[in-house]
Amino acid sequence: xxxxxxxxxxxxxxxxxxxxxxxxxxxxxxxxxxxxxxxxxxxxxxxxxxxxxxxxxxxxxxxxxxxxxxxxxxxxxxxxxxxxxxxxxxxxxxxxxxxxxxxxxxxxxxxxxxxxxxxxxxxxxxxxxxxxxxxxxxxxxxxxxxxxxxxxxxxxxxxxxxxxxxxxxxxxxxxxxxxxxxxxxxxxxxxxxxxxxxxxxxxxxxxxxxxxxxxxxxxxxxxxxxxxxxxxxxxxxxxxxxxxxxxxxxxxxxxxxxxxxxxxxxxxxxxxxxxxxxxxxxxxxxxx
Amino acid sequence: xxxxxxxxxxxxxxxxxxxxxxxxxxxxxxxxxxxxxxxxxxxxxxxxxxxxxxxxxxxxxxxxxxxxxxxxxxxxxxxxxxxxxxxxxxxxxxxxxxxxxxxxxxxxxxxxxxxxxxxxxxxxxxxxxxxxxxxxxxxxxxxxxxxxxxxxxxxxxxxxxxxxxxxxxxxxxxxxxxxxxxxxxxxxxxxxxxxxxxxxxxxxxxxxxxxxxxxxxxxxxxxxxxxxxxxxxxxxxxxxxxxxxxxxxxxxxxxxxxxxxxxxxxxx
Ligand SMILES: Cc1cc2nc3c(=O)[nH]c(=O)nc-3n(C[C@H](O)[C@H](O)[C@H](O)COP(=O)(O)OP(=O)(O)OC[C@H]3O[C@@H](n4cnc5c(N)ncnc54)[C@H](O)[C@@H]3O)c2cc1C
Ligand SMILES: Cc1cc2nc3c(=O)[nH]c(=O)nc-3n(C[C@H](O)[C@H](O)[C@H](O)COP(=O)(O)O)c2cc1C
Ligand code: FES
Numbered sequence: 001x002x003x004x005x006x007x008x009x010x011x012x013x014x015x016x017x018x019x020x021x022x023x024x025x026x027x028x029x030x031x032x033x034x035x036x037x038x039x040x041x042x043x044x045x046x047x048x049x050x051x052x053x054x055x056x057x058x059x060x061x062x063x064x065x066x067x068x069x070x071x072x073x074x075x076x077x078x079x080x081x082x083x084x085x086x087x088x089x090x091x092x093x094x095x096x097x098x099x100x101x102x103x104x105x106x107x108x109x110x111x112x113x114x115x116x117x118x119x120x121x122x123x124x125x126x127x128x129x130x131x132x133x134x135x136x137x138x139x140x141x142x143x144x145x146x147x148x149x150x151x152x153x154x155x156x157x158x159x160x161x162x163x164x165x166x167x168x169x170x171x172x173x174x175x176x177x178x179x180x181x182x183x184x185x186x187x188x189x190x191x192x193x194x195x196x197x198x199x200x201x202x203x204x205x206x207x208x209x210x211x212x213x214x215x216x217x218x219x220x221x222x223x224x225x226x227x228x229x230x231x232x233x234x235x236x237x238x239x240x241x242x243x244x245x246x247x248x249x250x251x252x253x254x255x256x257x258x259x260x261x262x263x264x265x266x267x268x269x270x271x272x273x274x275x276x277x278x279x280x281x282x283x284x285x286x287x288x
Numbered sequence: 289x290x291x292x293x294x295x296x297x298x299x300x301x302x303x304x305x306x307x308x309x310x311x312x313x314x315x316x317x318x319x320x321x322x323x324x325x326x327x328x329x330x331x332x333x334x335x336x337x338x339x340x341x342x343x344x345x346x347x348x349x350x351x352x353x354x355x356x357x358x359x360x361x362x363x364x365x366x367x368x369x370x371x372x373x374x375x376x377x378x379x380x381x382x383x384x385x386x387x388x389x390x391x392x393x394x395x396x397x398x399x400x401x402x403x404x405x406x407x408x409x410x411x412x413x414x415x416x417x418x419x420x421x422x423x424x425x426x427x428x429x430x431x432x433x434x435x436x437x438x439x440x441x442x443x444x445x446x447x448x449x450x451x452x453x454x455x456x457x458x459x460x461x462x463x464x465x466x467x468x469x470x471x472x473x474x475x476x477x478x479x480x481x482x483x484x485x486x487x488x489x490x491x492x493x494x495x496x497x498x499x500x501x502x503x504x505x506x507x508x509x510x511x512x513x514x515x516x517x518x519x520x521x522x523x524x525x526x527x528x529x530x531x532x533x534x535x536x537x538x539x540x541x542x543x544x545x546x547x548x549x550x551x552x553x554x555x556x
Binding site: 018019020021023024025027028029030032033036045053054056057058059060062063064065066067069071074216217265267268269270271272 | 290292293294295296297334340346347348349350387389392393514515516517518520521522523524525526527528529533534535537540554556
């Protein structure tokens with residue numbers, strides 16, 4: 001058992017938000033999924049106040065040892081999440097972390113307040129890779145706007161508040177320090193790196209959403225560098241992620257300062273990547 | 289129709305590989321998989337060795353393939369080399385290994401209210417139709433099929449549809465009807481429109497089948513393709529737009545979708 005922000009977890013491997021849909025996976029694999037759940041906590045995909053359909057297809061591009069997605073955060077919205085998703089996610093055998101995003105302080109506040117009331121949820125993750133409606137800049141790209149957001153919503157949550165940092169910023173450690181300064185309980189990183197793909201024949205953007213985010217093996221060393229930079233600056237626990245596909249990769253992230261390690265794109269290649277990496281990690285840790 | 293998949297991917301052995309016209313047919317031993325996947329379901333495949341960057345630094349993600357047949361713990365798949373993933377798979381021979389996840393998605397529903405099954409497809413759309421034909425034949429009715437191919441070399445793939453009475457069309461007229469598969473389908477519907485059409489093939493063909501069936505007011509079930517990263521609903525990458533608005537994931541809500549739910553079959 002390990003402890004993370006008061007949560008008791010079986011092992012240090014969780015999923016990255018938006019890279020595993022436990023409800024859909026149960027339709028494909030049945031209740032075997034619950035008996036052998038791959039992660040020690042489940043992070044749900046980002047929910048927003050209003051329902052979102054997501055971006056027009058194509059939404060995926062396979063890149064060099066990675067992929068670019070422009071999914072566009074489809075979700076049922078807060079009400080739909082509470083009514084439809086939450087009862088099903090509450091049946092999972094692990095603690096639930098709900099990821100939320102809003103384009104203004106007020107929107108985020110309403111999400112945090114509503115989620116904080118629910119006993120099924122163990123912690124809240126704030127996705128700050130979202131343009132501010134007023135400035136058009138990503139809230140999480142600028143230490144001052146992030147500080148203002150965390151200051152506004154921190155008092156509304158009794159549950160642990162995790163800030164999911166964006167890598168698309170000049171100084172990720174400065175943004176992490178802003179989150180720490182305003183009372184966040186933990187940070188998670190890295191989210192996807194902004195990326196573009198061109199259609200092979202016509203040289204126009206391939207993705208329906210125009211640009212997307214790069215993930216997978218290709219970003220592993222970026223994650224290593226950003227997690228190390230953040231760990232060197234703040235003392236909050238860190239959920240590290242980006243291209244993790246084996247126990248060795250997890251050991252690397254832990255050695256530069258991650259408390260937990262999240263698996264994202266590797267879940268697409270191996271639905272049980274979480275349990276595999278957890279057991280590889282365990283045998284590596286026993287050996288050393 | 290949905291048969292549950294064992295949790296996670298499993299390592300399986302290729303037991304043979306054959307060239308059939310322009311296509312490669314792989315047989316794999318899948319002793320741990322369910323004996324009866326539903327026709328129209330699919331599997332995610334990747335080779336165990338050398339998957340994760342060839343000359344052009346792909347493939348990286350697994351690829352989706354409908355099963356062609358499932359008999360006595362052996363699955364077979366049929367595909368054409370169209371890119372780095374299928375090229376790598378086409379190199380495989382007996383004794384090499386695959387990662388396999390599945391069966392995934394929802395397959396075809398067999399006809400009710402006395403309608404006859406009409407199978408329409410072409411190219412690498414043959415596998416789900418062949419699996420369906422096997423089910424229908426085992427229920428006592430050998431279905432009629434119309435298949436379209438580019439040319440004679442590709443039309444050799446029609447033999448893989450063992451359990452149906454198939455008529456072939458080719459684009460270049462080198463064998464069978466010189467023209468489109470929808471022309472053969474239209475003739476069948478003119479003969480007897482009390483039918484359900486089951487279709488799988490390239491997007492342009494599927495769209496033509498959808499439009500023809502809509503015009504004749506004949507129900508159709510389309511096995512769709514979409515770019516996929518995961519195959520089990522995790523990435524939200526494989527969506528198609530619905531007539532009623534919004535999107536559905538082809539991998540969990542499809543790949544078989546009622547034509548009536550679509551305004552059109554997207555080009556990719
Ligand atoms: C449910 C389902 C069942 C299927 N069943 C079969 C089957 O039985 N037999 C069969 O042959 N095929 C089948 N397919 C299609 C098969 O999955 C694809 O042909 C295969 O994924 C192609 O991979 P590739 O690497 O060879 O080609 P790719 O290079 O991936 O090219 C395939 C298409 O993807 C697009 N593309 C090109 N480059 C990229 C890129 N970098 N990133 C994203 N997209 C790109 C283009 O539109 C291209 O035409 C099925 C697909 C689905 C969804
Ligand atoms: C298809 C896809 C969807 C994602 N959706 C979300 C999301 O909804 N919210 C979020 O905070 N991060 C999202 N992410 C980012 C991942 O959680 C993770 O930060 C990133 O992919 C890096 O890890 P990886 O390289 O292991 O995938 C998504 C990533 C992918 C590939
Ligand atoms: S392929 Fe990932 S959700 Fe369908």
